[in-house]
Amino acid sequence: MALFSDSSAADAAGQADGLPRARASAVGIDGAKVAGFVREALEAGLDLHAVMLHRDGHVAVDAAWWPYRTDTPRVMHSVAKSVTACAIGLALAEKRFALTDKVVSFFPEHLPSVVDDKLAAMTVEDLLTMRTGHAAETSGALWRGSDESWIAKFFGIPITHPPGGAYVYTSAASYMLAAILSRTTGQTLHDYLKPRLFEPLGITGETWDIGSDGINPGGNGLTFKPVDLLKLGALHAQNGVWNGQRLLPADWVARATRAHSEGGYGYHWVVRPDGSYSALGLFVQMATVFPEAGATLVVVGAIDGSEKIAPFIDRWMPQAFDGGSPQGDAALDAALADLHHTRPLNSVRANTPRLVDGVTYRLEDNLVGARTVRVDFQPDACVFTLVDASGEHAITAGRQTWIAGVTDMPGRDLHHGYALQGARVLAGAEQVNETTTRLTWIFPDTAFRDTVWCRFEGERLTLTRTVNVNSSALAWPELTGTAERSLEQK
Structure with missing residues (x-):
C-alpha cells in the first residue's frame, strides 16, 4: 500500500513498525504535490527505490518500487553520521566529555611522535562540524577492510588549516567521534545507542560494522530499514520527543540542525538555506526534515548525487504541506x-x-583475481559460478521469473568498498542474442544493481560486469577465458 485509509494493510504496517497510518489529506498533505514530485523525479530518470512521508505522528506515504521495501534492512552509508550525532548529544548530556575537549587528549597511545599546534588544537566540536583542518575528504571506503588502527590513521592525516575554520566533509571525523564515545563510555556506538535510541524508537534488526579498533565507523556501516530512517527524521521534527518520551535534549536538536559553517553543515546534519535539514547517505539514502511543517520526507534510491533530487524536492515539497484534499x-x-x-x-x-x-x-590473468567462470543452464534457471582465491561463489538467476537468493559474490570495488557477505540478491537471466547471455543481480538491501554480460564465441568467453552506481569504478575490466575442454565434446 502506498496511501493509507482504514485498511487492514495499513493497520498491519502500523502494528509492525509502531507508526500509525493516515491518508495524506488527513494530516494536511496535498497528495497532488507529492505525486508531482514522484512523477517528475521518475521522468528525469532518477532511480527511486522508496519514498515515505510522515507528519503529525502518522505515515501518510509508504511507497516502494519493485523489488524494494521500506520494512527490510538497507545499507544507509553516511546516514550513520546523523545517528552518530545523536550519540554525541546524549553523551554530552551525560557529561562524558565536552565539545571543547581536545581530540588528542583521548588517545595518547596513538599520537604521532610530534604533535603540531594544529592537531593539538582540534576539538570534539571541530569533528562534529567537519572543520578538522584536513585538506581533503577521507572516504569511508578508503579504510574499510584495513587491519591497521583507524585512530592512528586519523592522526596521520596532514592538517593544512587551523581546525575550526574551513569545512571539509570527511568520514574520518565521524570515526573519531565514535572512537571518543567508545573510549569514554566503554561501549561501542551501537551498544550505547541501543537502549537510548534504537529500542525507544522501535528500531530492531539494525547492524553496524566494526572497524579495526573494535569501533563502529560512525560515518558509515549502519544498516537499518527505511522506516527506521523515517523515525530518525520524525524524532528531530518533534524536537527529540517520541511518544511523549524525551529521547534527545531539545537544545541539542536545535544546535545539531543549524548551520555552523558556510558549507551549510550542522552537527553531522546537512542544513539547507530554507531551514530544512537532512540525514544524507551516498546514492541518496535521505531523511529531510521540514521543521516548520513538522514533516519528514524519506527518499531511498540509487542516484548519483543528492543535487539531482534536490530540485524536485524544492519544487514540490514545501507547498505540499499547505493542506490536502480527496482529489x-x-x-x-x-x-x-x-x-x-x-x-x-x-x-x-x-x-x-x-x-x-x-x-x-579458465580466465586470463586479471586485476580482480577471478580464476574461472562456469555457467550452468537449467530449464528455468541459470547458475553463474566464479572462482577466485577465496573460493567458489555462485548466483542462481531465473530465466522466466526472478530468483531470490543469498551470495558472497566478490565485487567490493564496484560496491563502495562493501564486500556484501551473505547478501540478499534477486537475479534474472536473459538470452540477448545467439552468443550473449545477460545476468542482472539486484541487491535489494543496497543501492547496487549489477549487470553481467557473458559472450560465448567458439571456445572463448568474454565477460563484462557493470554496476548502476558507485563511488569509483562502474565496471570491472573485461575478462576473457578459454574453455577447459573442447566444446566439440558437448
Missing part, C-alpha cells in the same frame, strides 16, 4: 499505481546455452 489523495494513488510492477525477463531462442552449459572457462 489530491486520488492523484497520489494514481502516481503510485505501478509500484509493484515486476520487470519482465525477455529472451531470444538460441542454441548457445545448450552448447556451453556446464563448461568451465
Whole structure:
C-alpha cells in the first residue's frame, strides 16, 4: 500500500513498525504535490527505490518500487553520521566529555611522535562540524577492510588549516567521534545507542560494522530499514520527543540542525538555506526534515548525487504541506499505481546455452583475481559460478521469473568498498542474442544493481560486469577465458 485509509494493510504496517497510518489529506498533505514530485523525479530518470512521508505522528506515504521495501534492512552509508550525532548529544548530556575537549587528549597511545599546534588544537566540536583542518575528504571506503588502527590513521592525516575554520566533509571525523564515545563510555556506538535510541524508537534488526579498533565507523556501516530512517527524521521534527518520551535534549536538536559553517553543515546534519535539514547517505539514502511543517520526507534510491533530487524536492515539497484534499489523495494513488510492477525477463531462442552449459572457462590473468567462470543452464534457471582465491561463489538467476537468493559474490570495488557477505540478491537471466547471455543481480538491501554480460564465441568467453552506481569504478575490466575442454565434446 502506498496511501493509507482504514485498511487492514495499513493497520498491519502500523502494528509492525509502531507508526500509525493516515491518508495524506488527513494530516494536511496535498497528495497532488507529492505525486508531482514522484512523477517528475521518475521522468528525469532518477532511480527511486522508496519514498515515505510522515507528519503529525502518522505515515501518510509508504511507497516502494519493485523489488524494494521500506520494512527490510538497507545499507544507509553516511546516514550513520546523523545517528552518530545523536550519540554525541546524549553523551554530552551525560557529561562524558565536552565539545571543547581536545581530540588528542583521548588517545595518547596513538599520537604521532610530534604533535603540531594544529592537531593539538582540534576539538570534539571541530569533528562534529567537519572543520578538522584536513585538506581533503577521507572516504569511508578508503579504510574499510584495513587491519591497521583507524585512530592512528586519523592522526596521520596532514592538517593544512587551523581546525575550526574551513569545512571539509570527511568520514574520518565521524570515526573519531565514535572512537571518543567508545573510549569514554566503554561501549561501542551501537551498544550505547541501543537502549537510548534504537529500542525507544522501535528500531530492531539494525547492524553496524566494526572497524579495526573494535569501533563502529560512525560515518558509515549502519544498516537499518527505511522506516527506521523515517523515525530518525520524525524524532528531530518533534524536537527529540517520541511518544511523549524525551529521547534527545531539545537544545541539542536545535544546535545539531543549524548551520555552523558556510558549507551549510550542522552537527553531522546537512542544513539547507530554507531551514530544512537532512540525514544524507551516498546514492541518496535521505531523511529531510521540514521543521516548520513538522514533516519528514524519506527518499531511498540509487542516484548519483543528492543535487539531482534536490530540485524536485524544492519544487514540490514545501507547498505540499499547505493542506490536502480527496482529489489530491486520488492523484497520489494514481502516481503510485505501478509500484509493484515486476520487470519482465525477455529472451531470444538460441542454441548457445545448450552448447556451453556446464563448461568451465579458465580466465586470463586479471586485476580482480577471478580464476574461472562456469555457467550452468537449467530449464528455468541459470547458475553463474566464479572462482577466485577465496573460493567458489555462485548466483542462481531465473530465466522466466526472478530468483531470490543469498551470495558472497566478490565485487567490493564496484560496491563502495562493501564486500556484501551473505547478501540478499534477486537475479534474472536473459538470452540477448545467439552468443550473449545477460545476468542482472539486484541487491535489494543496497543501492547496487549489477549487470553481467557473458559472450560465448567458439571456445572463448568474454565477460563484462557493470554496476548502476558507485563511488569509483562502474565496471570491472573485461575478462576473457578459454574453455577447459573442447566444446566439440558437448
